[in-house]
Amino acid sequence: MILVLGGAGYIGSHMLKLLRETGESHLVFDNFEEGHREALLGSPYVQGDLRNRDDLRKLFADHPDIDVVMHFAAYIAVGESVEQPGKYFTNNTTAVIGLLEEMRAAGIGKFVFSSTAAIFGEPHYVPIDEAHPKDPTSPYGDSKLMVERILKAFDVAHGFKSVCLRYFNAAGADPENRIGEDHHPETHLIPVAILAAMGKKPSLKVFGTDYDTPDGTCVRDYIHVLDLAQAHLLAVKHLRAGGDSRQYNLGNGQGFTVRQVIDAVEHATGLKVPNEEAPRRAGDPAKLIASSDRIRADWGWNPQYGDLKVIVEHAWNWHKTHPEGYA
């Protein structure tokens, strides 16, 4: 059985959709601080906190059939991590050490980790491949890179096998429109632009217009949540077949500036996105574009929703029909 930590969140809930569709036995563990019960759509869950070793011990004792852990639970906002590093290192790093120790005590040694493009920092070259130097520009990125290093040490010491999936910018929503992105507060560009267009948020602040990019705004590589979820299924297959530890970058290999994303949102919605120039946001690298050649070659990963237009349309369908999110 697959344990999905943070399964009530944005990416985790899209993972659950695939697990239900493929008939994979699974269980969610979440504290619902950010996630939503409505996003589970019937997937079984246990409420608890990753930072609480007793919760984890009980979880593994009550469910001895867990053989793989997918770890989505974390704090996720780059800007906030600069202001509140302790919050990020505690939840994203320290708590994971406790988790790995409890997994070991329960005899579980297969782990799929939600890592991030933020571990690379300012790019030395793009597209960013797995060999690119790792020098995060934010505590968020540091908190995730430390876990990657801890996982390496656990493999050497204990034969603990992991797959680190470094997502670039997760975006989009379930094409069937039953689940989508609903963070409080919402900080991600595509949903913020849509909410601003809908009049649900004040004007979009464009963080930084003097970067060394085609129009001066930051460049990101947006990847559909369901394409990320597909990569997790491949990781589980690999680990269950006795595979070694791996690290992969996940993106579409195409970069879009903040202004290009605003244009795409205006096109999809037919609405204007009110926006204003604002200072750079601390911790933001100028340009993040993935090379995902390695996972394509090794496992045949093949994103189904690579077009930014489709990604934005799926996000728009969700917000249009769920103007208050899950509430």
Ligand SMILES: NC(=O)c1ccc[n+]([C@@H]2O[C@H](COP(=O)([O-])OP(=O)(O)OC[C@H]3O[C@@H](n4cnc5c(N)ncnc54)[C@H](O)[C@@H]3O)[C@@H](O)[C@H]2O)c1
């Ligand atoms: N969204 C992105 O663009 C992006 C990009 C790269 C990596 N990631 C990583 O992917 C993962 C999922 O991101 P998301 O956008 O779905 O985030 P999210 O906030 O929507 O989901 C995280 C889930 O984890 C739960 N959670 C957090 N701390 C917990 C704790 N201590 N105990 C129990 N549950 C806890 C939350 O309630 C929530 O349901 C994160 O690890 C994030 O760092 C996200």
Ligand SMILES: O=c1ccn([C@@H]2O[C@H](COP(=O)(O)OP(=O)(O)O[C@H]3O[C@H](CO)[C@H](O)[C@H](O)[C@H]3O)[C@@H](O)[C@H]2O)c(=O)[nH]1
């Ligand atoms: O209101 C906004 C929101 C965002 N941006 C800009 O849009 C770009 C994308 O910002 P997001 O907040 O949507 O995403 P990030 O690139 O900061 O970070 C996301 O992707 C990272 C990986 O690339 C991390 O893993 C992280 O968890 C996830 O939030 C950035 O240049 C940001 O400055 C704005 O200009 N205005």
